Every structure is written in structure tokens, then in C-alpha cells.
Amino acid sequence: MIDQPRSRSRAADLDQAPILLELSHLSTDFLIKDSPPAHALVDVSFTLREGEALGLVGESGCGKTTMMLSLMRLLPANGRIIEGTAQFGGVDLFSLSEKEIAGVRWKEISMIFQGAMNALNPVRTISDQIAEAFILQVGRVDKKVVDDRVISLLDLVGISADRRKQYPHQYSGGMRQRAMIAMALACNPQIVIADEPTTALDVMIQAQILELLEKLRDKLGLSIIFVTHDLGVVAEMCDTVLVMYGGVTAEYASVDAIYNEPRHPYTRELLRAFPDLNRPTAKLASIPGFPPRLNALPPGCRFAPRCPIAQDICHIEQPELRWIDAGHAASCHFLDLLPDGPAAAASPNTPSQNLLNSES
Amino acid sequence: MEEALPPIIEIKALCKYFPIKQTNLFDREEKFVHAVDDVSLVVGVAEVLALVGESGCGKSTLALTLMGLEKTTSGSLQIAGQEVTELKGSGLRAMRRNIQMIFQDPYESLNPLMSIGDIVAEPLKVHGLVKDKQARQERVLLALEDAGLKPAASFIQRLPHELSGGQRQRVVIAAALVLEPKVLLADEPVSMLDVSIRAEILNLLLELRERRGVSILMITHDLGTVGYVADRIAVMYLGRIVEIGPTLSIMQNPQHPYSKALLSVAPVPNPRQRRERIILQGETPNPIDLPPGCRFHPRCPVAQPHCSQIDPRLRLIPAGHEVACLEVKPKITSGPG
Numbered sequence: 001m002i003d004q005p006r007s008r009s010r011a012a013d014l015d016q017a018p019i020l021l022e023l024s025h026l027s028t029d030f031l032i033k034d035s036p037p038a039h040a041l042v043d044v045s046f047t048l049r050e051g052e053a054l055g056l057v058g059e060s061g062c063g064k065t066t067m068m069l070s071l072m073r074l075l076p077a078n079g080r081i082i083e084g085t086a087q088f089g090g091v092d093l094f095s096l097s098e099k100e101i102a103g104v105r106w107k108e109i110s111m112i113f114q115g116a117m118n119a120l121n122p123v124r125t126i127s128d129q130i131a132e133a134f135i136l137q138v139g140r141v142d143k144k145v146v147d148d149r150v151i152s153l154l155d156l157v158g159i160s161a162d163r164r165k166q167y168p169h170q171y172s173g174g175m176r177q178r179a180m181i182a183m184a185l186a187c188n189p190q191i192v193i194a195d196e197p198t199t200a201l202d203v204m205i206q207a208q209i210l211e212l213l214e215k216l217r218d219k220l221g222l223s224i225i226f227v228t229h230d231l232g233v234v235a236e237m238c239d240t241v242l243v244m245y246g247g248v249t250a251e252y253a254s255v256d257a258i259y260n261e262p263r264h265p266y267t268r269e270l271l272r273a274f275p276d277l278n279r280p281t282a283k284l285a286s287i288p289g290f291p292p293r294l295n296a297l298p299p300g301c302r303f304a305p306r307c308p309i310a311q312d313i314c315h316i317e318q319p320e321l322r323w324i325d326a327g328h329a330a331s332c333h334f335l336d337l338l339p340d341g342p343a344a345a346a347s348p349n350t351p352s353q354n355l356l357n358s359e360s
Numbered sequence: 361m362e363e364a365l366p367p368i369i370e371i372k373a374l375c376k377y378f379p380i381k382q383t384n385l386f387d388r389e390e391k392f393v394h395a396v397d398d399v400s401l402v403v404g405v406a407e408v409l410a411l412v413g414e415s416g417c418g419k420s421t422l423a424l425t426l427m428g429l430e431k432t433t434s435g436s437l438q439i440a441g442q443e444v445t446e447l448k449g450s451g452l453r454a455m456r457r458n459i460q461m462i463f464q465d466p467y468e469s470l471n472p473l474m475s476i477g478d479i480v481a482e483p484l485k486v487h488g489l490v491k492d493k494q495a496r497q498e499r500v501l502l503a504l505e506d507a508g509l510k511p512a513a514s515f516i517q518r519l520p521h522e523l524s525g526g527q528r529q530r531v532v533i534a535a536a537l538v539l540e541p542k543v544l545l546a547d548e549p550v551s552m553l554d555v556s557i558r559a560e561i562l563n564l565l566l567e568l569r570e571r572r573g574v575s576i577l578m579i580t581h582d583l584g585t586v587g588y589v590a591d592r593i594a595v596m597y598l599g600r601i602v603e604i605g606p607t608l609s610i611m612q613n614p615q616h617p618y619s620k621a622l623l624s625v626a627p628v629p630n631p632r633q634r635r636e637r638i639i640l641q642g643e644t645p646n647p648i649d650l651p652p653g654c655r656f657h658p659r660c661p662v663a664q665p666h667c668s669q670i671d672p673r674l675r676l677i678p679a680g681h682e683v684a685c686l687e688v689k690p691k692i693t694s695g696p697g
Binding site for chain 1: 414415524525526554555556557558559560562563581582583584585587588611621622623625626627628629630631632633634637639640641643
């Protein structure tokens, strides 16, 4: 059932896969009455290839949700995309009219929402809710066609057809999340954005859902954007990772580089704060302080107030995103500085050791 | 941990069944949800015990009976040598001073209209303790300080919305500490917090154990974090403890197939260590009509025919902890109970 060594041969082919979505220099503001706007996102870029799984990682308030809402053009009334392009299928999503973007939403890019418990309509059957999404794509068609599609979608996510006429309250948490996934797939989208898809679920149900998403990705050639704060889920599921902090890109790299050669101090600290079953005796580190408020950003690097290696310049100047090698970028004035002192500066390609085990 | 001290919590053969309303008039057979079914457990002084399991395994019901918020069906439950099941009224209230709860969600569990000082002082008022205003203030300051909110005086007047998530959880902990309990019952104490501040709260709990000698019963489904804080782990499934023992022994050498599966699916934050996951299909069956024999056998990957007939009991195994599984060889060979 499980493809035994879960290393990904796919990663090698990924570079060859065509680019599906290219987000460049996205900046989003929130207008606030009687005060300067909050810069929720500043100059964020990424590319998403066909079949790629991208992990969008960060703490609450880092801009993950704003990024997705910007992409789907679903920002609240006071949100403004002030800069950037999102190239998808030869068009810029940000310059489409409201009507045109409605043709992309759900049909090309769909979403799995956080909290399967609350995202479904409690007074309509599961079948009706999935059908609604499907009808959105094909228009009014024969009832039988719709029903067949609902059955095949439910089959895809592992729900038996005879439960389609039931209501959400008759489903368990895991089944509701499966139904949500079926809904997201109703129009054969190319990209699925999964917003904390497993956060409210028990570990075993979480494993079932992740297994399902992995299977669907292979079977349907989906590209998935995982929005999560769970570094474990990202390590299991993603090819590339974008670590965000305070609305800017902290680090952007392959999943292997993020976990084994992290260069941004925030990434390193975040990894040290995440429990690892394989090292149960190691001491968990926390990052002192808390993420910045977007309307009261520190003047220099946004991470500087919490950063263990911050210098004077960090409190004055926001570092630019620098490319360390193709596919690995980070924004820090001291990219080559390790917590223990300067090291590994010679060659960025040598896997730097001690990055993860620096507490020993 | 000093072995000489008597345990602070001693649970013996505890059962909690919830009767179900009969919908069929002619069906006279009474049915029950077997939420906690014959659980025995001790927690030592200044010990951290983690109760691990999925929703519906009975861990929260166990916590509620400990707090005296649910009546037990049968069995005995002692806290600091006092039988909780026999207490009522003022006796029960007095006992509750010994055991205080830390709630899961600091965004929901603090009254937004009350100042931090009032929130922390409230338990003292409820229990009618420390009536002198000055002395009460001092107790509140001490609790805040012990919960790591320093300087404590600067927090007294503030409202919950002015604090970060981590600070709020510290307020919740301070409100639990102010009665100087012997046991803290922590129900998923960090699951609602950002990863970067989880360690802070977990380390705080450990610090409190050191400084105040408080015992902690932590309820969680997150196996990743228990390794850092717990001395012992008890794994629950369908109202029963299926495996219990020292943390390292369980984490590195789990023996019960359910514990093995739970550990195998806990995500590891390194893509180079992706492992084979044992994914159990389906969900925990409902605890009304329990499967015969071992409760886990319908989902068990190694179930044998006898598993559907014999209900296994906890037995000591060579690895040094206790397991309830017929397929795990016990330490001293004696016929299966």
C-alpha cells in the first residue's frame, strides 16, 4: 500500500516540469482607518511547477493566509494588492476582471479549507454541496450526470456512494475533510490550496488525509500548496518550502535544504522549536518574543528583535532576499553566519553540518 | 522522583459509563457508552504523566472524573489519600484545591472583560481563601511571577486582548497555580499555540514541577511533544490503557500495535527520515458496542484469531513496561489471564 522508501524520485523530474504558476513580487496592504496601511505582504515570489507540492510555512500573522487570499483575489474589502503579478496559464491573475477571475477560482485553483467541522453547510447533503461545485463548471446538466460525478468524486476520496445523501453532522471529522477534498476536486483543478488541512484532526486521521492527498497528487498530477505551521507535515509532503515571517520571505528552498541546510536564523530556530520523535531527549528551544504586529513593524529586519545573531545593521536595514544557489534563497544580512560563529562561508554547496545539531 | 512518597493520584479499576437514552420502547436492554473501562493508574509526587490517545479514547472523561466533575460508575479514585468518589459539597470543593486544570485554548478560556489580576484572583474568591485584600494581591503576584509573567505588577491591570497567545496561556497557568494545587491537569496545553512558543510553555510546566513539586497529568494526542516533558506515558484506546511505562521505553520500543501505529504517523521534521507509516484504516469504533476480545483487534495489523476471544490485560514485558496485547510476550510466563 505504501511505496516503501518514501524518498521522492519525483524531485529530480520536477525541474523539468512546466511552470504552472509564477508569483512575482507580490505586495499586499491592508488599509486601516486613521492610520498608515499595514504591509501584510512585501515582495513575495515563488514558482509552482506541475505536480509540485509547495509548503507555505510560518506562524500566525506571518502572511500565509493573506498570500492565498491575494492569489484567489478574495481579500477582504480593505485589502489591496499594490504590486506584483501572478502568471497562470498565460494571464496575470491580478489583472483579470472580477468576472474572469471567477472563471479561474475553483475551476483552475481550488481550496481545501481549514476546519472541516465548520466549512460545510450543515443543512445541505454532502452530495448537494459537491454537486454545486461541479455545476459551477459544467452548467446545468442532466441529474444523472451530476450524480455519477458525485459518486466518482466520493470514490476518489474513499467515501462509499451510499453515504452521499447524508448531512455533514452524520460524518466524522475525517470524512468531512474527505468530502471537502472531493469538493475541491469537483472541477478538475490544476492547483489545490490546502489551508491547514489536518490541523484540527487526530494524528491517525491526519495520516489518512495526508496519504489521500499524496495519492491524489500522483494520480491526478495536481500541484498543491500546503499552508501550515506544522513542519512535520511539510517534511512529509512537500518538494519546496517557503518560510515566511512578518509578511516577507525568510527562506525559500527545496524541502531537503530547508531541513538540512537552513540558512535563515528564523528557519533554524523554528526547526529547533519543533519536537522530533527521533530525538526525544533533546531540549526543545523556544523563540523568545512574538511575531511582529503588521502595523507596528520593527524598522530593520522583521525578525531582528527575536534573532539570536542580530547585529546593529539588522535593526536598521531590511535585508534583501539573496540567492545562495539556484533554488535556495534567504533574506538575512548574515547568511553565512552560524549561531556558533562564522563558518561554512567558504562554499555554499558544502552541506553545512551542525546546523541542526547546534545544541549539542 | 522519590519512590518513598505515596502517589498523589491513585486510580483503581475506575469505570465511567454513560447510559444511552433508549429510542426503541420495546428494546429493554440498557446500553452504555464505555468511556472509561477498568482503568488503574498512579501518578507520583512531582511526576509528569502523559495520557495519549485519539479523540473518543476516554482521556478527557478520565480527567473530568478526576476533577470530580463526573461521577464515577465504579472503582476508586484517590487524590492525596482522599477518596474523591465519596466527596460532595464543601468536601469536594476543598479537594478541588488540590487539582487544578490548565485549559487548551487561551483565546477562549479567559474572560475578555476581566483584568488579568481579577482572573487570577477569582479562584481564591470562589474558594473563600485569603480574604485580606493585601494578602490576596500578593498571592496573585506570586502566581503570575511563577507563571513567568514578569514583572507581575505590570500585568495586573491589563486585559486578555493585550497579551500574546503565549502570555495568555501563562495567565491560565497562573490562575491554576494560585490555589497552590498538588496536581495540574493539562488538557492539550500547547496545541493552540504557535510552534515557536510551545517549548516555552512546556518548559514552564517542567520548571513548576521542579520548584513547586507539583504533579502534572498531561492529556494530549501529540506524541511529538510528550517525549520532552513526560516521565511516563499511558496510551489509551477505547476506554482502556493499552500500554504504559517510562517515556523513553515507550517512544523507542513501543510494543502494542496501536502505540506503534501512533508513533509511526507522528510527522518527523526531516525529509531524510521519512519512514513507513502504519496507517490504521477507519476510525475508533464507537464505545457502545465494544468488539469482543481485544478492543483493538478489528483495526489491528497483527491480529490473530484468539484476539477476538480473549480480552488482554496489562502485563509487564521484558522491555520494562506494561502492555495489554496477546501477541506481546510477557516477562514472566504465566497463562494468559
